[in-house]
Amino acid sequence: MVDVLEPIKARRARRAISERPIGRETAERLLQAAHLAPSCANNQPWRLVAIDDPEALSAIKEGLTRGNYWAAPAPLIVAVASRVDLDCRIPDGREYFLFGCGLAAMNLMLQATAMGLVAHPIAGFRQTPVKEALAVPAEYTVIALVIVGHPSSDLSGLSDKHRDEETSPRVRRPLDEAVSWNRFAFDNPASEDGASS
Numbered sequence: 001m002v003d004v005l006e007p008i009k010a011r012r013a014r015r016a017i018s019e020r021p022i023g024r025e026t027a028e029r030l031l032q033a034a035h036l037a038p039s040c041a042n043n044q045p046w047r048l049v050a051i052d053d054p055e056a057l058s059a060i061k062e063g064l065t066r067g068n069y070w071a072a073p074a075p076l077i078v079a080v081a082s083r084v085d086l087d088c089r090i091p092d093g094r095e096y097f098l099f100g101c102g103l104a105a106m107n108l109m110l111q112a113t114a115m116g117l118v119a120h121p122i123a124g125f126r127q128t129p130v131k132e133a134l135a136v137p138a139e140y141t142v143i144a145l146v147i148v149g150h151p152s153s154d155l156s157g158l159s160d161k162h163r164d165e166e167t168s169p170r171v172r173r174p175l176d177e178a179v180s181w182n183r184f185a186f187d188n189p190a191s192e193d194g195a196s197s
Helices: 003-010 022-037 052-063 066-072 095-113 129-133 161-166
Strands: 047-051 076-082 118-122 141-149
Touching: 003 118, 022 047, 022 076, 022 095, 022 129, 047 052, 052 066, 052 129, 066 118, 076 095, 076 129, 095 141, 129 141
Parallel strands: none
Antiparallel strands: 047 076, 076 141, 118 141
16 A cells, blocks of 8 residues: 655755756656646646746746745746636635645645655745746736755755754644644634634
8 A cells, every 4th residue: 555644754845956957757747746636626726837947947036035045046946826716616705726726736746755856835936026927917826836956965055044944853733733623622812802813
């Protein structure tokens, strides 16, 4: 029996990556994994833009926030984009497109981990310049960028904080702080008067 938990446990948001290219065949395998994600009513709301051209990569990297300096060597970035009407809209106000795109991104990250690659999702980018660089229409949201590369043992380009995070053990809160059985049993952040804060 294949234990999917192993690549899930192995996945980390690594920042030490090399400039070594990611071949098209490898990139297409990652994209295929993303595209096989489940979605509401099989709507497949994700629109994935794979960026491997040096000029296009440079334009995208210009749109990254300062904290994502470590992505500069990345040979591949995948933009995950969608719009609200591409997926289910439940009458009570739930809109599924973000959830579906998250599932696709996770599939991509797990496939990358299984192939010995780093795939690190980020929210730290400026939406307007990234959309302009990729010619993404205004009605779409670029939900995340996934930085993809081969891992590097050279940590010299990382900040002290990121170097520590790169080499530290993986930390997760205890499972019982995130899971309850049969009823919601978590701290309620309501104020003293009973109103939500």
